[in-house]
Amino acid sequence: MGRTSDARERLLQSAIDLIWTNSYAAVGVDQICERAGVKKGSFYHFFPSKTELALAAYDAHWESIQPHLDAIFSPLVPPLERIERWCHALYEHQKELYDRYGCVCGCPYANVGTELGTRDDRIRARVGDYFDRFQRYLESALRDLTAEGITLSAGVKVTAQSILSCELGLLVRAKVANDPEVLRELMPSVLRLLAVAPSSPTISTP
Amino acid sequence: MGRTSDARERLLQSAIDLIWTNSYAAVGVDQICERAGVKKGSFYHFFPSKTELALAAYDAHWESIQPHLDAIFSPLVPPLERIERWCHALYEHQKELYDRYGCVCGCPYANVGTELGTRDDRIRARVGDYFDRFQRYLESALRDLTAEGITLSAGVKVTAQSILSCELGLLVRAKVANDPEVLRELMPSVLRLLAVAPSSPTISTP
DNA sequence: GAAATAGTTGACCGATCGGTACAGTTGAAC
DNA sequence: GTTCAACTGTACCGATCGGTCAACTATTTC
Numbered sequence: 001m002g003r004t005s006d007a008r009e010r011l012l013q014s015a016i017d018l019i020w021t022n023s024y025a026a027v028g029v030d031q032i033c034e035r036a037g038v039k040k041g042s043f044y045h046f047f048p049s050k051t052e053l054a055l056a057a058y059d060a061h062w063e064s065i066q067p068h069l070d071a072i073f074s075p076l077v078p079p080l081e082r083i084e085r086w087c088h089a090l091y092e093h094q095k096e097l098y099d100r101y102g103c104v105c106g107c108p109y110a111n112v113g114t115e116l117g118t119r120d121d122r123i124r125a126r127v128g129d130y131f132d133r134f135q136r137y138l139e140s141a142l143r144d145l146t147a148e149g150i151t152l153s154a155g156v157k158v159t160a161q162s163i164l165s166c167e168l169g170l171l172v173r174a175k176v177a178n179d180p181e182v183l184r185e186l187m188p189s190v191l192r193l194l195a196v197a198p199s200s201p202t203i204s205t206p
Numbered sequence: 207m208g209r210t211s212d213a214r215e216r217l218l219q220s221a222i223d224l225i226w227t228n229s230y231a232a233v234g235v236d237q238i239c240e241r242a243g244v245k246k247g248s249f250y251h252f253f254p255s256k257t258e259l260a261l262a263a264y265d266a267h268w269e270s271i272q273p274h275l276d277a278i279f280s281p282l283v284p285p286l287e288r289i290e291r292w293c294h295a296l297y298e299h300q301k302e303l304y305d306r307y308g309c310v311c312g313c314p315y316a317n318v319g320t321e322l323g324t325r326d327d328r329i330r331a332r333v334g335d336y337f338d339r340f341q342r343y344l345e346s347a348l349r350d351l352t353a354e355g356i357t358l359s360a361g362v363k364v365t366a367q368s369i370l371s372c373e374l375g376l377l378v379r380a381k382v383a384n385d386p387e388v389l390r391e392l393m394p395s396v397l398r399l400l401a402v403a404p405s406s407p408t409i410s411t412p
Numbered sequence: 413g414a415a416a417t418a419g420t421t422g423a424c425c426g427a428t429c430g431g432t433a434c435a436g437t438t439g440a441a442c
Numbered sequence: 443g444t445t446c447a448a449c450t451g452t453a454c455c456g457a458t459c460g461g462t463c464a465a466c467t468a469t470t471t472c
Contacts, residue, residue, distance in 0.1 A: 001415090001416060001417050001418075001469070001470040001471050001472095002416080002417040002418025002419070002468085002469060002470065002471095003417085003418050003467085003468050003469045003470080004418080004419085004469080004470090005419055005420085005421090007419080007420090013432065021324055022325060023231065023321045023322070023324075023325070025229065025231030025232060025321075026231060026325060028458075028459065028460080029460060029461080030458080030459085030460090038420090039421055039422070040421090040422085040460095040461085040462095041419090041420065041421055041422070041462090041463085042419065042420055042421080043461095044460095044461065044462075045418085045419065045420080048461095049460080050460065050461090053340060057421050059445080071329070073323065081427090101324070103237030103323070103324040104323070104324075106259035106320060106323070107325065110320070110378050110382070111320050111321075112318075113378065113381065113382040113429095114312060114316070114317050114320050114321070114378055114381055114382075115229045115231075115317075115320070115321050116229070116308075117309070117310070117312070117381045117382055117384070118227055118228060118307070118309040118381075119228060119229070119232060119312065124381075124382055124384060127382045128382045128383055128418080131379065131382060134269040144218075153398050154394065154398060158391065158394070161391060162372065162391065162395040162398065162463080164282075164375065164379065165371075165372050165376045165378075165379055165391070165395065166368065166371050166372050166375055166395075167375065168374070168375035168378045168379065169370065169371035169372055169373060169375030169376070169377075169378070170371045170375070171337065171375075172316050172319065172320055172371075172374045172375070172378065173337065173367075173370065173371055173374065175320055175323045175324075175330075176316070176320075176323055176330055176333045176334045176337060177334055178323070178330060185364065185367060185368065185371070186340075188364070188368075189368040189371065189399070192359050192360060192368065192398070192399050192401065193398050193399060195359075195398060195401060207439080207440050207441050207442090207445085207446060207447055207448075208438080208439070208440070208441095208446075208447040208448025209437085209438045209439045209440075209447085209449055209450090210439080210448080210449085211448080211449060211450090213449080213450090234428075234429065234430080235429080235430060235431080236429085236430090244450090245450060245451050245452075246430095246431085246432095246451090246452090247432090247433090247434090247449090247450060247451055247452075248449065248450055250430095250431070250432075250449080251448080251449060251450080252449090254431095255430080255431080256431090258431065270461070283437085295437085296452055320441095
């Protein structure tokens with residue numbers, strides 16, 4: 001009973017878009033509503049506060065990218081190629097945002113994590129969850145890599161953490177330089193972290 | 207002629223402290239004034255805008271840490287030990303802030319760079335300058351390392367970029383996890399990036 | 413078709429934002 | 443000791459912030 005609406009979904013999408021390309025504090029509730037074509041009264045019908053909207057929006061965003069991560073890190077793909085695919089997809093995604101908005105947007109989770117990390121424990125912890133989830137993709141690939149007989153220069157978990165750190169830092173540098181090409185350094189850096197010799201310029205296929 | 211005052215310096219210090227432990231947008235001009243014990247009228251006597259204050263504050267902050275960086279990266283210190291000292295100082299500094307404020311604050315430059323990167327070109331470019339400056343310390347150490355006959359797994363510049371990325375990403379992860387101990391991973395990651403075997407648990411002294 | 417519920421609307425709130433105006437006070441230079 | 447610029451204090455500005463509220467409309471269920 002009662003009417004139905006997709007206003008909630010539009011609000012989630014607007015929130016991610018605006019916060020990603022600006023920042024949490026720089027985007028107001030009014031602005032999110034206007035982009036979503038929703039009046040303020042409706043906003044507070046769906047969400048009790050701006051913070052709750054943000055949490056819901058980031059959950060929705062993760063759910064939207066998870067299938068892509070599942071595909072990129074498919075166990076059917078050779079483990080090193082999974083990581084190479086991910087590096088490439090990361091660059092392409094940021095390049096696309098750069099072409100559309102004129103600026104490197106960086107990692108949406110890291111952005112809000114650094115902005116609100118010291119002020120909102122719930123958002124901080126949630127961002128940490130996303131990092132952990134993503135790290136598991138890396139760990140799985142690294143375990144499969146060792147199963148192929150390749151010896152890492154450190155443990156699987158520690159190596160995955162280093163790769164994640166390197167990625168996050170590279171996204172910061174790319175954003176600050178406003179140059180997506182900075183992200184091309186990712187795969188070479190990963191290879192050096194693995195202490196695996198960079199074999200051929202193309203993806204190594206059997 | 208006219209009277210003198212250290213209100214300007216107090217404002218610069220307050221701005222760094224507050225923005226570092228919170229965020230740029232979360233800290234108001236009133237708040238900065240109150241902490242500095244300065245009235246708003248005086249604020250706008252010294253600075254034409256909040257943005258100008260931020261730029262001046264970050265310049266002042268860099269000037270305050272540069273002597274420490276000069277000491278840590280002294281050419282009289284063995285190059286690998288310079289980097290090890292830096293990793294240690296970074297941890298100690300963040301730990302100190304954590305003990306004082308109860309939260310990991312991360313890199314002040316990267317924080318404001320990610321927050322305002324897409325909205326204020328001047329601040330973004332300035333943060334890029336600080337990154338470049340710091341990278342030169344690393345490059346110098348790496349060049350001296352190669353002069354000792356040690357071969358890096360990649361070029362000096364690229365390696366320095368990777369180390370910087372790893373540091374920035376680690377600071378993001380430490381902030382999001384609100385755990386300074388995350389930063390202990392820095393030196394091991396750096397060693398893997400250098401492809402130098404981690405020799406002894408203590409600093410290698412001649 | 414009546415009732416109940418889900419969603420919409422626009423006016424409105426107090427607080428705070430960055431910034432302004434300007435008279436008043438101080439101290440160094442001469 | 444006068445002068446003048448440097449600094450301080452206070453009151454105030456319009457805009458915007460996140461959030462509230464009650465009346466209203468549409469839709470589904472029975």
